[in-house]
Amino acid sequence: xxxxxxxxxxxxxxxxxxxxxxxxxxxxxxxxxxxxxxxxxxxxxxxxxxxxxxxxxxxxxxxxxxxxxxxxxxxxxxxxxxxxxxxxxxxxxxxxxxxxxxxxxxxxxxxxxxxxxxxxxxxxxxxxxxxxxxxxxxxxxxxxxxxxxxxxxxxxxxxxxxxxxxxxxxxxxxxxxxxxxxxxxxxxxxxxxxxxxxxxxxxxxxxxxxxxxxxxxxxxxxxxxxxxxxxxxxxxxxxxxxxxxxxxxxxxxxxxxxxxxxxxxxxxxxxxxxxxxxxxxxxxxxxxxxxxxxxxxxxxxxxxxxxxxxxxxxxxxxxxxxxxxxxxxxxxxxxxxxxxxxxxxxxxxxxxxxxxxxxxxxxxxxxxxxxxxxxxxx
Amino acid sequence: xxxxxxxxxxxxxxxxxxxxxxxxxxxxxxxxxxxxxxxxxxxxxxxxxxxxxxxxxxxxxxxxxxxxxxxxxxxxxxxxxxxxxxxxxxxxxxxxxxxxxxxxxxxxxxxxxxxxxxxxxxxxxxxxxxxxxxxxxxxxxxxxxxxxxxxxxxxxxxxxxxxxxxxxxxxxxxxxxxxxxxxxxxxxxxxxxxxxxxxxxxxxxxxxxxxxxxxxxxxxxxxxxxxxxxxxxxxxxxxxxxxxxxxxxxxxxxxxxxxxxxxxxxxxxxxxxxxxxxxxxxxxxxxxxxxxxxxxxxxxxxxxxxxxxxxxxxxxxxxxxxxxxxxxxxxxxxxxxxxxxxxxxxxxxxxxxxxxxxxxxxxxxxxxxxxxxxxxxxxxxxxxxxxxxxxxxxxxxxxxxxxxxxxxxxxxxxxxxxxxxxxxxxxxxxxxxxxxxxxxxxxxxxxxxxxxxxxxxxxxxxxxxxxxxxxxxxxxxxxxxxxxxxxxxxxxxxxxxxxxxxxxxxxxxxxxxxxxxxxxxxxxxxxxxxxxxxxxxxxxxxxxxxxxxxxxxxxxx
Numbered sequence: 048x049x050x051x052x053x054x055x056x057x058x059x060x061x062x063x064x065x066x067x068x069x070x071x072x073x074x075x076x077x078x079x080x081x082x083x084x085x086x087x088x089x090x091x092x093x094x095x096x097x098x099x100x101x102x103x104x105x106x107x108x109x110x111x112x113x114x115x116x117x118x119x120x121x122x123x124x125x126x127x128x129x130x131x132x133x134x135x136x137x138x139x140x141x142x143x144x145x146x147x148x149x150x151x152x153x154x155x156x157x158x159x160x161x162x163x164x165x166x167x168x169x170x171x172x173x174x175x176x177x178x179x180x181x182x183x184x185x186x187x188x189x190x191x192x193x194x195x196x197x198x199x200x201x202x203x204x205x206x207x208x209x210x211x212x213x214x215x216x217x218x219x220x221x222x223x224x225x226x227x228x229x230x231x232x233x234x235x236x237x238x239x240x241x242x243x244x245x246x247x248x249x250x251x252x253x254x255x256x257x258x259x260x261x262x263x264x265x266x267x268x269x270x271x272x273x274x275x276x277x278x279x280x281x282x283x284x285x286x287x288x289x290x291x292x293x294x295x296x297x298x299x300x301x302x303x304x305x306x307x308x309x310x311x312x313x314x315x316x317x318x319x320x321x322x323x324x325x326x327x328x329x330x331x332x333x334x335x336x337x338x339x340x341x342x343x344x345x346x347x348x349x350x351x352x353x354x355x356x357x358x359x360x361x362x363x364x365x366x367x368x369x370x371x372x373x374x375x376x377x378x379x380x381x382x383x384x385x386x387x388x389x390x391x392x393x394x395x396x397x398x399x400x401x402x403x404x405x406x407x408x409x410x411x412x413x414x415x416x417x418x419x420x421x422x423x424x425x
Numbered sequence: 426x427x428x429x430x431x432x433x434x435x436x437x438x439x440x441x442x443x444x445x446x447x448x449x450x451x452x453x454x455x456x457x458x459x460x461x462x463x464x465x466x467x468x469x470x471x472x473x474x475x476x477x478x479x480x481x482x483x484x485x486x487x488x489x490x491x492x493x494x495x496x497x498x499x500x501x502x503x504x505x506x507x508x509x510x511x512x513x514x515x516x517x518x519x520x521x522x523x524x525x526x527x528x529x530x531x532x533x534x535x536x537x538x539x540x541x542x543x544x545x546x547x548x549x550x551x552x553x554x555x556x557x558x559x560x561x562x563x564x565x566x567x568x569x570x571x572x573x574x575x576x577x578x579x580x581x582x583x584x585x586x587x588x589x590x591x592x593x594x595x596x597x598x599x600x601x602x603x604x605x606x607x608x609x610x611x612x613x614x615x616x617x618x619x620x621x622x623x624x625x626x627x628x629x630x631x632x633x634x635x636x637x638x639x640x641x642x643x644x645x646x647x648x649x650x651x652x653x654x655x656x657x658x659x660x661x662x663x664x665x666x667x668x669x670x671x672x673x674x675x676x677x678x679x680x681x682x683x684x685x686x687x688x689x690x691x692x693x694x695x696x697x698x699x700x701x702x703x704x705x706x707x708x709x710x711x712x713x714x715x716x717x718x719x720x721x722x723x724x725x726x727x728x729x730x731x732x733x734x735x736x737x738x739x740x741x742x743x744x745x746x747x748x749x750x751x752x753x754x755x756x757x758x759x760x761x762x763x764x765x766x767x768x769x770x771x772x773x774x775x776x777x778x779x780x781x782x783x784x785x786x787x788x789x790x791x792x793x794x795x796x797x798x799x800x801x802x803x804x805x806x807x808x809x810x811x812x813x814x815x816x817x818x819x820x821x822x823x824x825x826x827x828x829x830x831x832x833x834x835x836x837x838x839x840x841x842x843x844x845x846x847x848x849x850x851x852x853x854x855x856x857x858x859x860x861x862x863x864x865x866x867x868x869x870x871x872x873x874x875x876x877x878x879x880x881x882x883x884x885x886x887x888x889x890x891x892x893x894x895x896x897x898x899x900x901x902x903x904x905x906x907x908x909x910x911x912x913x914x915x916x917x918x919x920x921x922x923x924x925x926x927x928x929x930x931x932x933x934x935x936x937x938x939x940x941x942x943x944x945x946x947x948x949x950x951x952x953x954x955x956x957x958x959x960x961x962x963x964x965x966x967x968x969x970x971x972x973x974x975x976x977x978x979x980x981x982x
Binding site for chain 2: 114133134136137139143164212
């Protein structure tokens with residue numbers, strides 16, 4: 048990993064070459080839920096594990112919590128190998144997807160559960176619980192039972208319960224997936240602020256890329272048990288390393304474009320007789336007439352009479368803040384947004400317009416990257 | 426006011442829809458009448474017999490009951506047995522359920538298999554095995570310990586037998602509770618630093634309490650109603666069920682016997698009400714969201730090994746008892762001559778072949794009627810809205826809910842004089858089986874019908890299929906496997922029922938369960954065991970037939 052953050056940030060948690068195999072009855076179909084991953088988590092940072100369902104993110108999280116044990120590899124916290132330690136000895140807090148509030152206990156008893164287990168004396172238990180309750184704005188609700196709380200309140204109780212013992216690491220298993228959109232956006236900010244304030248190293252699992260962008264210091268994109276890319280939200284958004292990441296993050300279109308000419312610094316591309324130039328960030332010398340995959344985001348395009356690209360509108364969807372168009376360019380199509388429709392006007396389907404491209408942002412993917420093993424970590 | 430007029434309107438509407446469809450209307454009337462006649466009337470008749478004399482209300486029977494010697498002892502016996510076997514069965518059931526639901530221990534599936542044995546076997550097989558093992562000529566008491574005289578009859582044996590017979594009920598109930606408990610709750614406590622024991626004592630156990638109470642109540646009711654076991658192994662330890670039977674058949678006192686039987690309803694009803702209004706209220710529903718993936722699986726040896734040993738011991742005991750029955754059927758004279766022989770089977774085929782045939786004929790006639798009626802009633806109650814639906818629901822549950830002894834006496838009182846003089850015929854036995862066990866069919870039918878979206882049927886109708894075609898082509902294939910299963914369970918119940926039918930059998934129509942009981946009475950333990958083995962074989966064949974059908978069904982789906 049590049050040292051984008053200051054060197055004082057020490058590594059808190061390491062996952063080293065971890066594999067998790069769920070054996071099947073006949074050995075042939077053994078399922079590699081997690082396939083040789085290595086990850087470092089820095090002290091006080093929030094990392095999201097992002098990927099589609101079945102990508103191994105939840106299994107990774109459960110191995111960190113101790114509910115699953117790696118088939119091979121190591122998990123190291125503060126230099127201590129905890130790979131085979133039981134969950135109750137790890138001192139790693141977890142917020143469950145469905146909150147897992149104990150239905151037979153009051154809010155107060157739920158939150159103080161961890162302290163009670165640690166046999167903290169009564170006065171201290173009361174004080175610490177009340178502190179956490181007020182931190183999470185739950186003072187008035189302490190005698191309620193979980194079933195009397197709203198979804199957002201339950202979520203806060205779950206977080207309060209997880210942080211009260213001041214665990215070394217905090218895990219979040221898709222904590223917002225049961226909330227409605229508005230509350231989800233509010234809660235994710237609240238979680239982020241809390242995490243910053245407590246300075247607690249956190250790992251957050253989600254399949255929602257927007258959520259991952261919004262709250263992370265570091266995003267880990269996984270697919271089929273393998274790490275696809277590690278980076279800050281900006282890095283993974285603007286510099287996807289392969290078509291999976293490009294496709295998964297944002298509304299990307301991947302266009303096939305032929306190479307006109309190329310050197311070490313730039314590649315000149317041509318699509319439907321329009322020539323444009325992009326940076327060459329790949330250690331590969333392209334030849335003329337090679338076909339490359341270009342990652343285009345809808346916001347790279349803008350409507351302009353001076354634009355080089357003549358396209359035909361084939362779909363237009365008015366969304367209030369902007370209009371979402373799908374444009375046809377030769378035999379390929381892509382999506383773009385127009386945030387200035389009140390100046391540009393709404394374009395009719397079938398109309399031909401000119402578009403300008405921020406070609407400095409366009410990213411060329413390495414040729415047939417899907418087949419290559421991404422090994423940025425090492 | 427507006428509310429009541431609205432209410433009236435819907436009743437009117439319901440009436441309208443049902444009258445508009447004459448087939449349905451006739452069906453409802455027929456079902457309603459038959460329930461009134463064969464479920465409600467016999468029960469009412471018992472009360473009439475007890476409380477109505479020649480000059481109106483007559484409490485003579487009640488007075489006579491309290492004058493009866495040992496009556497308090499009998500009531501006390503029943504309650505003591507009920508409570509003790511509820512506690513022990515639930516404890517065993519919980520250990521089993523916890524082991525199967527929370528560990529991946531070796532032999533888990535086998536334990537699960539053996540645990541449900543007693544559910545489908547004749548009710549008093551274990552009692553018979555107890556006598557063979559620990560009786561005066563018992564294998565263990567005499568051959569192993571060399572005891573000359575042992576008293577196997579009485580409370581202790583009865584308790585052991587009931588605990589073995591009813592712990593499967595508790596097991597199945599509690600396994601459901603533990604499996605449906607959200608695994609993330611225990612995970613969460615574990616994550617917060619609790620030890621396995623703490624997780625169990627602060628989370629698992631408190632959350633299972635409603636389930637534990639409901640299985641305590643269930644077993645209590647079962648124990649109270651139990652007739653076969655106390656008859657065989659109770660000895661001097663009389664219970665309400667056996668005392669009612671003795672009073673009616675031995676002393677020919679119908680009124681006191683009826684009252685004894687009916688007095689069982691009081692604790693049963695209490696238990697039911699406690700369950701309905703207290704336990705159900707206490708149960709915790711999952712708070713939000715879908716349950717998380719996976720479940721807490723305990724792998725620590727210090728937890729798994731003790732559980733394994735307990736399961737092994739109990740399973741071993743159950744197997745020993747069933748093995749004893751088979752052994753008893755195939756040796757010449759238990760306790761004296763252990764050489765292999767087919768004498769007992771020869772005896773059964775010489776003198777009891779008629780009984781075996783009767784039992785099969787009755788069960789084979791009763792089963793399809795049970796299933797058909799169950800299906801019709803479940804269809805009516807789930808799919809059709811009509812006034813009196815609740816009545817049908819209650820009427821169809823009535824005979825299943827009350828003790829078999831009460832049902833048997835009710836039928837005995839109700840159908841022995843014109844216009845319903847059917848005592849001594851096969852019809853009365855078939856009727857009592859059908860109306861007592863059809864609730865099995867109703868339950869299966871309702872469950873499956875509720876799962877089938879009515880829009881499937883509507884889609885078929887919208888394509889101009891008739892009601893019958895819709896049922897035959899769409900609904901029936903979907904409910905077929907549930908139907909088969911309930912048919913086999915109904916058949917098993919018909920083959921192994923005793924408490925109700927013992928009042929209704931006659932010289933011309935006898936049943937195997939009753940024959941087993943009288944064989945034990947006459948000290949022909951080998952013959953009784955042979956009968957049991959034959960019953961096992963028939964039930965075993967029925968279940969393998971079911972499996973085969975279900976597999977075929979799966980393939981054709």
